[in-house]
Amino acid sequence: MTPPAFTELLNHSWDILTEIATAKTALRIITIATVDRDNQPQACLVVLRAVDRHHQVLEFHTDADSLKCQSLTNNRKAQILIWQxxxxxxxxxxxxxxxxxxxxxxxxxxxxxxxxxxxxxxxxPTGLAIDGPFDYKTLSSEGKFVVAECLVTKIDYLSLKKDHFRAKFEKQSGWSGKWISP
Ligand SMILES: Cc1cc2nc3c(=O)[nH]c(=O)nc-3n(C[C@H](O)[C@H](O)[C@H](O)COP(=O)(O)O)c2cc1C
Structure with a gap:
């Protein structure tokens, strides 16, 4: 198999993200993992609301009381996982x-x-124990509406189509790309 060009793979990564963000609602789901204050990784699904390819920023929306907000206040680093x-x-x-x-x-x-x-x-608030499954009220509160902007610093691209290959791109290396054994 002819080795693909790094620029092609980087462009494909952003094409995938843009496709997800502009797809019908059910397909706009991505996984994000944060690390809580006990150092426990916590993964959950969120809707990818927007992709800014130029500034390398992804956006999702969440509740200010969520565990992920508490975790991200303590540690801004997170990982987003996508399977196309x-x-x-x-x-x-x-x-x-x-x-x-x-x-x-x-x-x-x-x-x-x-x-x-x-x-x-x-x-x-979300995450607290309640007596029964419906013992809560929704507030529809603008004060709890949080826009999370995720600045992408690294992309790990794994292709399992034919001959498996993996490439890694880092913002701090100018997104130049290097091969990784898959
Ligand atoms: C299909 C699907 C989409 C979801 N989208 C979001 C979302 O966009 N934002 C969000 O905060 N939670 C979303 N959730 C709920 C989260 O996965 C999670 O359960 C919730 O935010 C509580 O997270 P916490 O542990 O950080 O408090 C979604 C769940 C599902 C199943």
């Missing part, structure tokens, strides 16, 4: 997350449809 079945590519992205509750978040809140606003703000 059609091309048999796994992407593992190292990211540094900024949590925003500023003018940008206020502007985006205006675009959150009312049925989706219930994801932001619960009483008791």
């Amino acid at each position: 079945e059609m091309t048999a590519v796994q992407l593992r992205l190292s990211v540094e997350v900024s949590l925003r509750q500023d003018a940008k978040a206020a502007k985006l809140w205006q675009k959150v449809p009312s049925p989706s606003q219930i994801a932001y703000g619960k009483q008791p």
